[in-house]
Amino acid sequence: MTDPSYRHQILVFTTPLIGNYGVPSNEAPTDGYDVGMMLESKGIQCAGVVVADVADRYSHYQAVESIGDWCKRSGIPGISDVDTRAITTLLRDQGTTLGRLAVGHDALGPPPSPADYWDPSLDNLVAEVSTTEPYTLNPSGDVNIAVLDFGAKANILRSLVRRGARVTVYPWDFDFNSVRDEYDGLFLTNGPGDPKHAKEAISNVRKTLEEWDRPVFGICMGHQIIGLAAGLDAYRMTFGNRGHNQPVLALASSGSILAGRVYVTSQNHQYALTLTDPFPEGWEPFFINCNDSSVEGIKSTAESGKKVWGVQFHPESAGGPLDTIEMFTDFIQTCRDDKVARKGSGSGLGSAFADIGIFAAAGALFGE
16 A cells, blocks of 8 residues: 555455554664665555455554554545455456446446546656655665665665665656766666656666666666666556566576576566567566566676666565565675776676676556
């Protein structure tokens, strides 16, 4: 509910009982271990919540309020006593669907015409959720990482900070090229909506990829921005891939990732990069989805001399699965090794990602 990738979406929970653990305080330290919040952002991002059964009484040592009170305080409508199985069947048959929450007389009357529905995918949702001002986390970190915020989950920033990085977060349309030589690596975050709306970011990242040879990693939306900047196309999927336990096949080895192995991942994306043959020069597929063969990752080739990776799934998934969490360790260590190599110390030449490139991942639209 607090993931910015769910901006303006109506979420239908298929778990029968929701809210029995309550909602914790969303405050946390801002230090070398945390980023100032417990949840994925500072508030609820979705437009509405649909559950079969909501728990008014909660029980958890960290809970401070019920999910109902939280939604009411945040101005987010919710509805319960709904057959979420029937809604799930509808979504499985026709894909992501525009909808509304209605009760009483509104629910009994004729439905609105299609023209009356607002389609959030037509808007630049990234611009709504991105930070508007740069800020720095863990200023004492030993490796300097710039982050382009397309709607960053807190756990992405947390995963970087906990590996010793100094993290500076910039707005989505910031021209990183104006400051790029101050940084040891670039990270592109997740975010909501259609990646093609982020035209400024695509243009800026294209220049970065062409002119800069330091490590780049993108997740979800970041993955798609990298792909578009590299010359690939992106399309809207009928159903999208969402939820835990989504299998992906690694097509190449890199750091902790071994070619030929299937990794279980967490995903949330409505858009995907188009699989083409041949791939743009200097690029190759990194992961492919085991269920629908969609592109789940790309990377720069060894011949390109770049260090760039992008993944559609979420290695940082809180609650798991954690099969690919070490990609963060690989990325940060590659930035450290590259930094040492630039200083001419003669060490750090064995980069964990010596044979690849950038990481990225993208947002998804669920039950629009």
